[in-house]
Amino acid sequence: xxxRVVFSGRWVPVLLLAPQVTITLVFxxxxxxxxxxxxxxLEDAFGLxxxxxxxxxxxxxxxxxxxxxxxxxxxxxxxxxxxxxxxxALVLAVMADxxxxxxxxxxxxxxxxxxxxxxxxxxxWFFMFNPSIGTLTYLLRFLGYQWNHYLNGTDAMALIILAxxxxxxxxxxxxxxxxxxxxxxxxxxxxxxxxxxPFKRFRTIIFPLLSPTTFFLLVVNIVYAFFDTFGIxxxxxxxxxxxxxxxxxxxxxSDGFIGLDxxxxxxxxxxxxxxxxxxxxxxxxxxxxxxxx
Amino acid sequence: MAGLTFSGVxxxxxxxxxxxxxxxxxxxxxxxxxxxxxxxCGKSTLLRMVAGLEAISEGEIRIGERRVNELEPADRNIAMxxxxxxxxxxMSVFDNMAYGLRNRRTPRNEIARRVAxxxxxxxxxxxxxxxxxxxxxxxxxxxxxxxxxxxxxxxxLFDEPLSNLDARLRVQMRLEIRRxxxxxxxxxxxxxxxxxxxxxxxxxxxxxxxxxxxxIGRPLDVYRHPATAFVAGFIGSPAMNFxxxxxxxxxxxxxxxxxxxxxxxxxxxxxxxxxxxxxxxxEHLLPASEDSAALKVAVDLVEALGADTLAHxxxxxxxxxxxxxxxxxxSRRVDVGDTVPLTVSPDHVHLFDPGNGNRLV
Amino acid sequence: xxxxRPWLNVLSHFVLCAGVLVTALPIWIxxxxxxxxxxSLMSGRAPLWPGAHLFENYATVLDSGLRAAGSVPVGMMMxxxxxxxxxxxxxxxxxxxxxxxxxxxFRFPLRRTCFWLIFVTLMLPVEVRILPTFGVVASxxxxxxxxxxxxxxxxxxxATFLFRQFFLTVPEExxxxxxxxxxxPLKFLFDxxxxxxxxxxxxxxxxxxxxxxNQYLWPLLVTTDESFYTIVVGIQRMLAVDDAEPxxxxxxxxxxxxxxPPVLVVICMQRLFIKGLIEQEK
Numbered sequence: 001x002x003x004r005v006v007f008s009g010r011w012v013p014v015l016l017l018a019p020q021v022t023i024t025l026v027f028x029x030x031x032x033x034x035x036x037x038x039x040x041x042l043e044d045a046f047g048l049x050x051x052x053x054x055x056x057x058x059x060x061x062x063x064x065x066x067x068x069x070x071x072x073x074x075x076x077x078x079x080x081x082x083x084x085x086x087x088x089a090l091v092l093a094v095m096a097d098x099x100x101x102x103x104x105x106x107x108x109x110x111x112x113x114x115x116x117x118x119x120x121x122x123x124x125w126f127f128m129f130n131p132s133i134g135t136l137t138y139l140l141r142f143l144g145y146q147w148n149h150y151l152n153g154t155d156a157m158a159l160i161i162l163a164x165x166x167x168x169x170x171x172x173x174x175x176x177x178x179x180x181x182x183x184x185x186x187x188x189x190x191x192x193x194x195x196x197x198p199f200k201r202f203r204t205i206i207f208p209l210l211s212p213t214t215f216f217l218l219v220v221n222i223v224y225a226f227f228d229t230f231g232i233x234x235x236x237x238x239x240x241x242x243x244x245x246x247x248x249x250x251x252x253x254s255d256g257f258i259g260l261d262x263x264x265x266x267x268x269x270x271x272x273x274x275x276x277x278x279x280x281x282x283x284x285x286x287x288x289x290x291x292x293x
Numbered sequence: 294m295a296g297l298t299f300s301g302v303x304x305x306x307x308x309x310x311x312x313x314x315x316x317x318x319x320x321x322x323x324x325x326x327x328x329x330x331x332x333x334c335g336k337s338t339l340l341r342m343v344a345g346l347e348a349i350s351e352g353e354i355r356i357g358e359r360r361v362n363e364l365e366p367a368d369r370n371i372a373m374x375x376x377x378x379x380x381x382x383x384m385s386v387f388d389n390m391a392y393g394l395r396n397r398r399t400p401r402n403e404i405a406r407r408v409a410x411x412x413x414x415x416x417x418x419x420x421x422x423x424x425x426x427x428x429x430x431x432x433x434x435x436x437x438x439x440x441x442x443x444x445x446x447x448x449x450l451f452d453e454p455l456s457n458l459d460a461r462l463r464v465q466m467r468l469e470i471r472r473x474x475x476x477x478x479x480x481x482x483x484x485x486x487x488x489x490x491x492x493x494x495x496x497x498x499x500x501x502x503x504x505x506x507x508x509i510g511r512p513l514d515v516y517r518h519p520a521t522a523f524v525a526g527f528i529g530s531p532a533m534n535f536x537x538x539x540x541x542x543x544x545x546x547x548x549x550x551x552x553x554x555x556x557x558x559x560x561x562x563x564x565x566x567x568x569x570x571x572x573x574x575x576e577h578l579l580p581a582s583e584d585s586a587a588l589k590v591a592v593d594l595v596e597a598l599g600a601d602t603l604a605h606x607x608x609x610x611x612x613x614x615x616x617x618x619x620x621x622x623x624s625r626r627v628d629v630g631d632t633v634p635l636t637v638s639p640d641h642v643h644l645f646d647p648g649n650g651n652r653l654v
Numbered sequence: 655x656x657x658x659r660p661w662l663n664v665l666s667h668f669v670l671c672a673g674v675l676v677t678a679l680p681i682w683i684x685x686x687x688x689x690x691x692x693x694s695l696m697s698g699r700a701p702l703w704p705g706a707h708l709f710e711n712y713a714t715v716l717d718s719g720l721r722a723a724g725s726v727p728v729g730m731m732m733x734x735x736x737x738x739x740x741x742x743x744x745x746x747x748x749x750x751x752x753x754x755x756x757x758x759x760f761r762f763p764l765r766r767t768c769f770w771l772i773f774v775t776l777m778l779p780v781e782v783r784i785l786p787t788f789g790v791v792a793s794x795x796x797x798x799x800x801x802x803x804x805x806x807x808x809x810x811x812x813a814t815f816l817f818r819q820f821f822l823t824v825p826e827e828x829x830x831x832x833x834x835x836x837x838x839p840l841k842f843l844f845d846x847x848x849x850x851x852x853x854x855x856x857x858x859x860x861x862x863x864x865x866x867x868n869q870y871l872w873p874l875l876v877t878t879d880e881s882f883y884t885i886v887v888g889i890q891r892m893l894a895v896d897d898a899e900p901x902x903x904x905x906x907x908x909x910x911x912x913x914x915p916p917v918l919v920v921i922c923m924q925r926l927f928i929k930g931l932i933e934q935e936k
Contacts, residue, residue: 004826006761007839016756017768019749023809028775031786038786092673095666102667108921109674111928115916117868117886123893123909124680127687127902135683135702166680169673171931178932198662227779231870235890253871256785265785273778346830367836379827383849392845393835440831 032273038266057267066243067251067268074247077161078225085165086217089172094202096173097180107177114170118163119231125163126236129155149237153244156237160245163236164229172217179213180206219283226275248272295357295447296322297343297480302352304338304504312338314504315352323478325471329491330501331527336484337452339501343482344373344450356447367396372441373450377457378433380425380440386412387421390440404443411439414473431462438473449474449481455490467493488528492516500524522650525572525643531603534578536571536615537647540564547571547644552610554588558642562654569653572643575603575620578635586634590617592627599623604633681913688712688907711907720892720904728908731885734803736915738873738884739866741804743859746813751851754817755843759829775811780872788875798879807872813858816933820854821847857930860923864916885912 042053061067096106113121128136131148140147149155183206191205230249233239239246239254246254252272256265297320304313313335320326328336341347343354345366354361361369372393380389387408394404412418415435425433434454441449454470455463471494474481485491491498492512500508500515500523508520512528519525525533538547538556542565546557549571556571563569578588592606602621607614609632619635621627644653683702690705715728757769780787787806796802824847832842848855873884883891889912892905920927 003758003822003829007759007842009760009839010762012839013756013760013762013765016752016760020753020772020809020814021768023749023805024771024775027787027790027806028778028783028809029771031783031790032778034786034789035783088673091669095669098666099663099670102670106670106674108924110670110677111924112917112920113677114931115864115868115920116913117870117916119870119886119890120868120909120912121680123889123905124684126893127906128680128683130902132899133902166677169677174928174931178928198659223779231886234870234874235893253784257875262785269783269785273783276779344830344834346833366830366834371834373831373834375827375831377825377827379825379831381828381831381846383846383852392832392837396836396841 035266035269035273038262039270040263041266042263053263057263058271061264061267061271066246069243070246070248070251073157073245074226077157077164077229077245077247078222080161081164081168081225081229082218082221084161085168086172086214086221088165089169090176090214092169093173093176093180094206096177103177107174110173111170113167114174116167117231118167118228119235121167122160122163122232122236125159125166129159149241151241153241156241156245160229160232160237163232164225168221168224172221175213175217176210179210183209216283219279223276223279226272295359295480296320296324297448297482298353298355299339300353300355302339302342302354303350304335304342304347305350312504313342316499316506318499318506318509320480320482323480324496325474325481325483325494326497326499327483327485327491327495328499328501329485329488329527332486334501335504336486336499336501340450340452340482340484343369343448344371345369367393370444370447371450372444372446372448373452374437374441374454376453378425378437378454380433380436382425385422385424386417386428386436386439389425389436390443393440393444407443407445408439411442414442415439430458431466434458434462434466438470442473442477447480449479451481451483451485453485454483455485456487463490470494488530492528498528500527502527518652519572519643520652522570522572522645522652525645525652529574531575531618531620533643534573534575534615534617535645536573536608536617538569538571540567540569542566546639547642549588549608549610549615552608552614554608554610556587556637556642557639558644559639559654560644563644568647570645570647570650572645573617573637574641575618577641578617578619578637580621580625581634581636583634586636588617588635588637590619590633590635592629592631592633595627595629597623602627606633684906684909687902688904688910690903692901692903694903707903711903712911715904715907715911720901720908726880726883726888728885728888728911730881731883731888732911732915734800734882735867735884735886735912737800738803738869739863741800742807742866742869743862745804745808746810746862747855747858749808750810750813751817751848751855752843754814754821755839755847757814758818758821759839759842772809772811772814775809780807784871784875791876797876798882800882802876803869803873803882803884804866807866807869810862813862816854816858817851819933820851824850853926853929854933856923857926857933859930860919860927861930863919867916888912 039057040052040054042051042056092110096103096110099106116124128134129147129149131137131150134147137147147155149159187205187209188201191201196204226247227249229247230253233245233247233250234253237245239250248268249272252265252268255261255268259265299316299318302313302316303311305311316339328339330336338347342349345361345364349362356369356371381392384392390408390411391404394407408421409418412421415438417432417435417439420428420432420436425436428436437454451470455466458466467490483494495512497509497511498515499506502523508515508524515524515528519528522535526535537550539550540560540563541548541555544560544565546555547560547569548555558571581587588608590604590606591609592604594605596603596605600623602623602625604619604621604627605616606619607616619633627633645651646653686701686704688711689708690701691707694701694705717727717729753772757765791797791802791806796805828846829842832846837845868886869884870886873887874890877883877887885908889905889908892908893900
């Protein structure tokens with residue numbers, strides 16, 4: 001889509017775009033190309049020597065069981081978090097759309113975790129599951145389970161999944177609710193006249209019509225679990241115990257800033273960029289198709 | 294005040310599409326010219342070239358003595374009323390009218406005077422503080438007019454200004470626009486696809502089709518002597534009937550193809566046996582007695598409108614025969630299945646070239 | 655709903671109430687913890703009912719902070735967070751509006767290139783390029799400054815696209831009428847386009863304020879000087895005490911304070927917030 005009428009002028013548009021383009025070049029394009037460049041160099045931590053090593057950094061990375069483990073853990077973490085937060089949000093949204101009274105009130109009480117920083121969300125759950133004084137730890141102990149995410153990798157993973165999902169439900173809920181409210185009532189009524197009960201209507205009419213929203217949310221949730229959850233991991237588990245919660249973004253950070261492995265960290269950055277670009281392209285392909293039809 | 298001249302005006306879009314193929318016309322001072330044609334005929338493009346919203350590819354447009362091709366819209370001293378009114382939604386009625394004057398640094402008291410005068414003329418005095426969103430369709434239309442009036446321009450440009458209104462309001466606003474234009478005496482260019490609007494408003498019409506001005510003339514002249522089959526079919530409602538025919542060997546009339554009907558017509562300029570397209574307006578077909586009838590139509594659909602009755606039917610002949618619409622007195626009773634004998638005055642038989650559509654004789 | 659199924663209604667309300675409770679549980683526990691003295695959180699289990707030290711704990715953190723976080727008063731951290739959030743929100747909105755205006759209402763060489771350049775930033779979250787970005791900011795000597803905290807996060811493809819979409823829906827005739835009325839591009843921007851964009855700007859501001867306030871990784875890297883800590887980073891510093899149980903009652907008070915401004919913004923400006931969020935999908 002393009003405007004039919006435009007203003008003339010050569011310098012005005014340049015000035016208008018200058019700030020955005022400058023910041024993009026300095027803080028986005030330049031660092032990204034630096035990452036690309038460093039990913040093919042071997043450099044010591046003090047920058048005294050550098051050597052061009054082609055794709056060695058990548059080869060080392062993919063030969064490193066720690067990195068491959070981290071890949072697997074990230075995949076597990078992302079899919080469980082996405083499934084959990086999408087599922088819960090869908091159930092809540094369908095219920096909130098159903099009730100005649102109180103939709104707005106329920107919405108108010110369900111959406112506010114969106115405003116909580118991931119790191120803060122991590123702290124909230126960290127405290128509830130604190131091995132010595134946590135309320136829920138106490139409850140679990142009462143039920144016969146000794147919770148300790150300091151020592152038990154599974155517990156730690158469960159903790160970051162809970163914290164990440166808790167925060168994301170609100171976002172998904174809002175989109176599902178908006179999607180449900182956008183479905184024309186007449187369609188649902190027509191289905192009811194055609195003899196479909198509430199569950200059948202959901203399965204055959206509402207859920208298919210909601211699929212663009214679901215797809216959009218799926219991509220957003222994966223991106224969220226990949227990147228925005230850094231705060232949760234850093235604040236409550238620092239990747240531990242024994243790397244059990246070292247997801248990819250955390251590893252980029254810890255290898256680069258703590259391990260000072262510049263080439264390795266840059267190579268990981270490049271791989272992550274490829275993941276984001278793939279997800280974005282995938283999403284836009286889909287949106288274009290949706291628009292076309 | 295000033296007239297408006299088009300000489301050899303053409304529009305070619307960057308993608309190669311040619312919208313206007315060379316218009317030559319002049320609009321007298323104070324005249325209201327209506328540009329009428331089907332959608333896509335280039336009429337809006339022509340108007341927008343006058344406004345300065347589209348570049349002129351070739352030719353020249355003058356307002357008064359001034360060549361305006363290179364001028365910015367604001368410097369052409371024109372005012373435009375848009376189809377969707379294009380009122381600034383966040384400004385009051387007063388501010389909408391005053392905006393252009395403020396941009397031209399008109400003194401504050403002069404702005405107040407002009408807006409007050411326009412508001413009085415258009416009965417908008419009580420609405421000056423409202424926003425466009427709080428107005429009815431007709432009121433918004435008036436504000437759009439007011440915005441044009443306060444600028445006291447050389448030329449008014451109207452781009453289908455009535456097409457967003459309902460039928461009743463459209464008739465009322467049509468009269469108001471005409472009255473206003475006559476009292477202000479401002480040269481006006483008015484674009485519409487509605488031929489009734491065109492006939493009732495215009496001092497002169499420009500009938501456009503496919504980027505070409507098919508005919509320029511006074512409404513009744515265009516109605517009586519359409520220059521082409523397209524103009525003949527476009528102007529007049531219900532539309533003119535077209536029947537393929539050949540000039541009779543006797544040189545006294547035409548024979549409607551496939552039916553054997555013969556019509557008396559002025560065909561002296563045509564060679565015998567020549568194929569022609571006969572145009573008959575529904576209102577010119579008059580009921581006749583059985584033996585004086587030139588045409589007999591078999592009615593298959595009747596629309597009774599009260600004042601008159603439209604009878605649709607075919608001329609029987611070999612095969613289906615050509616379709617024909619007749620306008621009859623409302624008091625006359627016609628039923629489906631009737632055969633109505635008709636006659637038509639030779640003056641009302643229009644002949645066109647079947648190839649290029651041009652009027653013959 | 656269409657047919658009467660009373661038990662389905664009851665079930666719906668039950669599920670929703672359960673959802674609300676689970677959502678609120680962590681906050682309740684945090685709030686309770688922030689109202690108790692230090693010793694009641696030392697062992698056993700955290701209390702379930704508020705204590706009597708509400709004002710005392712909050713006054714302590716706001717005033718003098720915790721030694722673990724460099725004894726910076728939390729009040730100051732909140733101030734830093736506020737400055738950073740406002741700079742990011744306002745900065746993003748301003749540069750996005752003018753960039754979108756340039757792209758939509760002008761034709762110039764390299765227009766498509768600029769468009770794609772901005773588009774690419776959509777694909778590069780700060781998390782994936784932290785090290786080199788940190789390098790750039792360090793070499794520009796922007797570490798430990800409000801500029802360093804905010805400017806690198808200001809370029810935003812999302813906001814630019816939102817405004818572009820919105821400008822494309824503004825009727826063409828409005829720009830034409832403005833041109834005939836003698837308004838140049840900047841006059842059109844300020845007199846017509848910005849007033850029309852008011853709700854969009856407000857909605858985006860809500861979203862971006864929350865985005866800015868909640869930044870974590872970036873402030874963590876660029877602030878080594880405690881006086882530039884934002885509150886979210888401050889909490890992490892308070893937690894990271896070696897070999898000792900953290901001062902939970904004060905940390906929980908700080909946590910409540912860290913959540914308060916963005917949560918209030920979401921609840922008080924719910925309509926704008928939802929509008930701002932949902933429009934990102936389109």
